Amino acid sequence: MNFRQRGRNPRLNVAVPIITKKRKGAEAFSLRLLLTLSLCLFALPSVALTGEEIIDQVDKNMTFGTARTEAKMVIHVSGQERVKTMASYSEGEDKSFSEFLSPPRDKGVKYLKIGDNMWMYLPSVDKIIKIAGHMLKQSMMGSDFSYEDALESNKLKEKYAVQLVSQETIYIKFRRGTEEVTKARPCYVLDLTAKVKDVNYHKIRIWVDREIFVPVREELFALSGKKLKVMILGDVQKHGSRYYPRYVSMKNLLREDSLTEMIITDIKFDVRIPKDTFTQRNLKN
Template sequence: MKKMLLIFSFIIFVFNLLTAQEKEKAQPTPANKVLSKYTKEFAVSLLKGVDDSMYPKIFKAKMSMETIRKGRNPIKFVYEVYSKGSTKSLMEIVFPARDKGKKILLLDNNLWMYVPDVSRPIRLSRNQSFMGSTFSNEDVSDSTWEDDYDPEITDEKGDKILLTLKAKRRDVAYKQIDMWVNKETKVPIEGVYYGLSDKPIKKIYFFNVKEIAGLLRPLDMRMADLLEEGAYTDVKLLELKELESVPDYKFDITQLGR
């Protein structure tokens, strides 16, 4: 009888252990505790500072992008961007030759792609991969985190603060982003992106911080795909010029072919 009880107890122990492991694997998006020492207003201002550190309000830029995936040839692009505020940006691919002239337009919350020899612009999903990279169309469209996410401060380590960003709308590509930020410079350091299933799906790193156009900015970034081992995309800021204005025709969907 004692032997049967021992066997039964062992079975219960193993079952509970396996159940606990499964729960750990299926752990949902972290419900990070808000640090009460910081106000909501400070969290919002910090996120605004992070957005400002990425790009000026109105600018022209040139960037390179390279995507690495195991067993595949690297995918390389060079593109130029015109941006005006957080709701208007135009990206045009200038390299390689086979993709030259393709354009992506952000207008309000809508994304459109223009392909030469195709009669009409194609509407894009915000969470769709951009040109086979680990970035989504939303990531490269220059919409700001402040526009799309509600911030809370949930951790602090020395001069680093953890901003937990929760999506304001259902059409935003990520449900939550946990972003470590330098408290003094307001430059982002790294972040984890969570999908609608509450699991971490991407991790971004920011490098090569230099002063350009009046602010410290990360000139390089890497987006790693956590669901595909060894897959990542590097983006390098090659040129950046702050502008006083950009003519509205640049963001006119009927003018993309010109």
């Protein structure tokens, strides 16, 4: 094994010479030390990652060129459950086009997002509505996600300072199909603190799976430090070299029993997206 090659961290280069300078009489000891150290060094490359680097790794998983998704949204409100299904195309972070397929009353409702703008099409009246101003702060289709949440850019690094806080193993509860799954995952805990003022959440705490670099839990905080929302991501599946969660839930902590789950039933990356998908004209088709 080649330490030097793997360890990009300068600290590694310093550590090795120290070991070679050990006295011969202490060989057995030093051998054991070497063994322990080398074990540590196996782990070290990841431990030594900075917060920023972890986020970079996450981004590799979570961002993509294009994708086609089919998903199911389950909204729990005061004991009731409402299920909506949708299909969407996305291109990068800036463009997406979604269409609701069920229930019947929502069938044909379409959303188009281009950059910071969002439009909605209501088939019952054949009208396009631009979602702006106060509407942005409202819940999207009655879920715990607001339109704002949907628009919020994933490029967190630009707006937030990332800091690796600790590592811990947490339990994640999610749904896979119909079964409930609880999994223990070793995670990095990252604190993202806003560098600029115009962000919705001043602080975000993210738990990133240490092995596959997928975020599994996010907590969103107010400026005062009060926790407002909790997001859980689970049911991670491998798509080529990419790990991607198929389950996302969002819970608003200031509201009693409200929870929204988003379950991806089918996702394909790097698909060819029909021309003119991301146009207002397409909303009316």
